Amino acid sequence: MDRRLAAILAADMVGYSRLMETDEQGTLARLRTHRIELIDPSIEKNRGNIIKTTGDGMLVEFPSASDAVACAVEVQNRMYRRNADVPKDQRIQFRIGINLDEIIFEDGDIFGSGVNVAARLEQSADAGEVLISGAVHDQVTSRLDLEFHDLGSLSLKNLSQPVQAFRVALDAPVETVGDSATPDGSTRVVKPTIAVLPFENMSGDPEQEFFVDGLTEDLLTELSRRHELFVISRNSSFVYKGQAVNLREVGETLGAQFIVEGSVRKAGNRLRVTVQLIDSQNDAHIWAERYDRDLDDIFAIQDEVTSAVVATLPGRIEASQQEGLTRKTPSSFAAYECVLAAKVLHHRSTREDNVEATKLIDRAIEMDPDYAHAHAWSGCIRGQAWGYGWCDDPEDMLAQCEAAIHKAASLDDNDADVHRLMAAVAILRNKLARARYHQERALSLNPNYDLVVVQMGELLTWSGRPKEGAEWIEKAMRLNPHHPARFWSHLGRARFAAKQYEQAIDDFAHLPMLDAVQNAYLAACHGWLGNAEEAKKHADAVHSAQPDFKIDNVVPTLHYAEDADLQHFVQGMKKAGLS
Incomplete structure (x- = not known):
């Protein structure tokens, strides 16, 4: 037998049978969502290994007690926030027990009294709680910045000896969560x-x-x-x-x-x-x-x-407040206003504005570290810097982008912006199936959000369905007549991929300025149409905007699922004289 010291986490869902009886399909769908978005990623991040799962629970092994407790705390704290908008009788809640002991590993399963202790601690926990044994507490009390409540020695079912147990102090339950108040009674983030x-x-x-x-x-x-x-x-x-x-x-x-x-x-x-x-x-x-x-x-x-x-409406509110920001000195900005100003700069899509937007968004987070919307837009702004190559270390910038978005998700899983940006990162990583999942979650959270709708069009274009993509982008434009100019660029790319070159040329014509890649698409349009003079004009504009432009450098920034779509663009650029 293989014996080794391990931390064991036992978890189950409270009220599983009742919820299944009330809404079997909906309960399973919501539980699957929590697994995909929260539980499994947290286990993986904390080096956990899922030993087995049941309909309403799981048993997980971790190499250290600190990893197990960190995972449990993240799951429970984020579940509090996920349940904020859910009626009490419909909430999915978990209880968790953790123990550290020598465990028997055999045929992919684990055995021993140490496993039993974790399971009994879990059964003694209330909904949303984490109970740990004294052995776990001894390991983590000086390593993790957490508080623990001593429950004394508990007599647990089918165990001959009492077990010293502690309850981990978690975030306040959703019923008592409110705005973060400052000593003078005001809030750090004052939303419109x-x-x-x-x-x-x-x-x-x-x-x-x-x-x-x-x-x-x-x-x-x-x-x-x-x-x-x-x-x-x-x-x-x-x-x-x-x-x-x-x-x-x-x-x-x-x-x-x-x-x-x-x-x-x-x-x-x-x-x-x-x-x-x-x-x-x-x-x-x-x-x-x-x-x-x-x-x-x-x-x-x-x-x-x-x-x-x-x-x-939200765009008109932001526009009205942006006018007010021009009359304020930067030192008077509140966290929300910093985010607002950063968004304005982001939408201008220039390197200089991106640098200033990054400063403002970092300032917002410094003012209020728990402001989920600020973290989400931090990821968006850094993603823009990565996408346009406005950084010295692309991998580090993309890592910063992902970290910011995951931080936003840990603070507010029910924000459409968070899932929109998680989809965007998945696109950048060429994980289009994962992107589709988060994209559909964002749409379910806010089907009328133009930035979510337009990104659905982008995703469909990358996925080889550009005609459908163009329809979604046009829908976003109808939803918000005051949409950012870049929507026209997304539409032009979709129309190009659909080989609707004349329409694509018309779409790009709506842009006040063209960057190197947009000019490359226009050059490719004219290349396929056989308009040699126009193709050359846009090819020259590409080199004016980016003197060291090479097709091989552009290809890694594209996310076409089908090689035929990628080669369609590459051949179009070559027809225009680009190399």
Whole structure:
């Protein structure tokens, strides 16, 4: 028999049978998601080896007690955050026990009293807890920055001797998690607060009231998906239903700087929905839009208008706040405002702006280390530097990008931005199947987020489905009419891959400036069309922007799943005279 000292982690899911009886398919899908995104990666990161799994639990061996405890703490803390938006009776929660002892290893399984102790500690733990034996505590108490509560000697089932046990102090349960407060009572991250007032039924038709209220509630629900916003609850905003209000007073009462209000009017078989966004502090109109639709399918109209509004509003809020930032000195920036300014610089897509964006995003994280959105955008900005070659050590920059995004995921697993960026990193690593998983998770979290939708188009283009990719990119443009100019570049690449060269040329023409790779795509378009003069012009522009341009240097930055798609671009560049 092979005997060796090992740390054993036993875990199971609390209330598994009850959840399976209520929703078998949904429970299995959610459990699989937690395994793929959180549990298995944490085990791998901490050098764990899964010995066996059951429907509701697992047994894992670690080379050290510190690795086992670090894994357990990460899983439980992140599960607290994942459950923040889940009703109590639907939450997936785990209990974990850890022991350190000499274990028998045989035929891929493990045996011995040390395994039994871990299993019994797990059964004694409450939902969301980690219990460790005294042997584990002796090893980790001086190595890990954690607190432990001494539970004394526990008499465990089927064990003749009591076991000294400790409970690991974890993050506060989700019921008590709130904004991080500073000594003066303020919060470190002050997100823009928005209230959606009940829309007014201007039709004189009481039967339209259900549509009007439904539209308002849908807007509230969808805006709440945006983790960079704080949305006032329905119960608070619906107090004002049917009232003539002073928006400045409403803003002060609800603590909302931004207010959405609107109206619905029916005339014959036409429905008109008007929406406006107002800054309550100065009573200024930031944005207004009118939606006229044929009254064929009332629910389709509700979905369409909701999608359009929630895709546009966050960008308009950011734009209005960006104007305010220009009047502030950098020393007065709060963490959120640093992120906001960094986003502006990022979207300009120049090396100099990327450097400044990196400084600002690092400053935001320094102000608030637990600000998940800042970590996510740190990864995005560093990913841009890697993608454009604006760094001396590409591998180190990509590692920084991945570390920032994983940190964001550890702080907030339910942020669409986090999964969008995890998908982007997977694309950079040419792991397109993994990218598809995170991309679909991001879409499920926020299907109306233009940056998520456009990236779906990019992923489909890389995956050999450019016509579908172009449709997704065009959808993103419709969702947000104020989209970044780079969307046109994504559309041009998709159209090129689909061999729609004329359309691709038109798409690239919308860009205010062209970089070397964009000019290379245009050169390839003209190369395939046989436009020698235009092809040469863009090939010359490539060398003007990047004198040492080589096709062999561009190929590693491309992520085509099909070699035929890659060769299509390479041959197009060669036809244009590039080498």
